[in-house]
Amino acid sequence: MEVILQNLQLGFGVALTPVNLYYCFMGCLLGTLVGVLPGIGPLAAVSLLLPITFKIPAASAIIMLCGVFFGTMYGGSTTSILVNIPGEAASVVTCIDGHQMAKKGRAGAALGIAAIGSFIAGTISIIGLSFFSPLLVTAALKFGPPEFSAIMVLAFLASIFMIGGSLRKGVLMVALGLFVATVGMDVVNGMERFTFGSTNFAGGFELVAVVMGMFGVSEILLNMEQAFQLEIYSKIKGIYPTLKDWKDSAMPILRGSVLGFFVGIFPGAGNVTSSFLSYALEKKISRHPEKFGTGAIEGVAGPESANNAAVAGAMIPLLSLGLPCNPVTALMMGALIVHGVQPGPTLMAQHPDVFWGVIASFYVGNVMLLVLNLPLVGLWVQFLKIPYWALFPLILLLCIIGTYSANHNMFDVWVMIAFGVIGYLLRKRNYELGPFVLALVLGPLFEQSFRQSLLMSNQDPTIFFTRPISAITLAIAFVMSLFFLAGIWKARARAMPD
Secondary structure (H helix, E strand, C coil), rough: HHHHHHHHHHHHHHHHHHHHHHHHHHHHHHHHHHHHHHHHHHHHHHHHHHHHHHHCCCCHHHHHEEEHHHHHHHHHHHHHHHHHCCHHHHHHHHHHHHHHHHHCHHHHHHHHHHHHHHHHHHHHHHHHHHHHHHHHHHCCCCCCCHHHHHHHHHHHHHHHHCCCHHHHHHHHHHHHHHHHHHHHEEECCEEEEEECCCCCCCCCCHHHHHHHCCCCCCCHHHHHHCCCCCCCCCCCCCCCCCHHHHHHHHHHHHHHHHHHHHHHHHCCCCHHHHHHEEEEEEHHHHHCCCCCCEEECCCHHHHHHHHHHHHHHHHHHHHHHHCCCCCHHHHHHHHHCCCCCCCCCCHHHHHHHHHHHHHHHHHHHHHHHHHHHHHCCCHHHCCCCCCCCHHHHHHHHHHHHHHHHHHHHHHHHHHHHHHHHHHHHHHHHHCCCCHHHHHHHHHHHHHHHHHHHHHHHHHCCHHHHCCHHHHHHHHHHHHHHHHHHHHHHHHHHHHCCC
């Protein structure tokens, strides 16, 4: 306990410097704005900001990106409640009861409990992050290449199964991500692969160019197809919850905080899964489940708390194991690697300023977000009135500038455009892009640890089953696969006519 408090003191010393306070505030502000504006989302926002982080210190970069991630969770509830359009995927559940409350003239109460619940959940999850991360680091120091290979196999499978939808599409997206990751120099022997003799391909595809195309450009193309009119409930009053609201919301907030934190730790689950699970749990245990869907405040408090708690939970495996649990943390991992900082068990010892500075910045950012969201609700409502035709040229310009500035190479801009078209076509066919990003970032690391494991054992693959941690992890992956496949087969059997 005393050691953790000392390390937190070091972290606050980093997070409370003027420059890091500035980056934290800008991340929270931009994240909230992105969350409020429908159709952008945290992935596109982090992709757009990723090039900026290459010119600033590693700790400041991740502090700002974390602020964006947290901010979108806060801001997404505003759009869901006022216009029934989720600002990001995790706020889909908030639409169900939040918008019904707005229709009944209780938009203020819904926004207030969403912001306060998010603050409480964020605080609880950050405390968990502070204490769980060092414990996991201690355990992870015993890991070798076979253990990391097994964990990454689990992450790939979890990302496929957790997205929902078609299993075939999930497998194809992971395969596509792994293929794109292999283009360029072999990570072990330095041979060129799939370069076709071009020097442009020798270094592989630039991460910034790929993700900006897949998420930024494809998002623009998709949103340009939709010309919708927003019905905005702009008359907001009574933003602070009443005693009855507190009574109804207190336990859902606590349950959502704990549930979201632990779901966030699990690879492939993330804040979307946690918000849906929280809503299902609250409806299941409620004495009046019929209220849900008609404006129950519990249906706002629980999911909003869960999706915010999942953000801090997702940072535990990233910082402690070097394993991103969702596409956003995969991009954060890419930013750290570009800075020469390798996330994982050695991060706390080699870069304590980054490790503890990021954790401390969550406390600071959580307070900033509460201040930004409650008093400034009226301002965010005005941003909802900006037509998309006025926004998309600016977003596209930022994509081009950000991609070019990474390496000052026009080839990267063409790569961004190409992957933008690919991403657009994939999303039109309802392919999830999350597994692609995870595979793209983890692919080189998985290949390196897998081949190192085989070198350790003289090409004997049984090394993965003779080491306890690796064997247990693979067994969990196998059981999880059987569980999800059985569910798919049962669903198909029920769908077949007698």
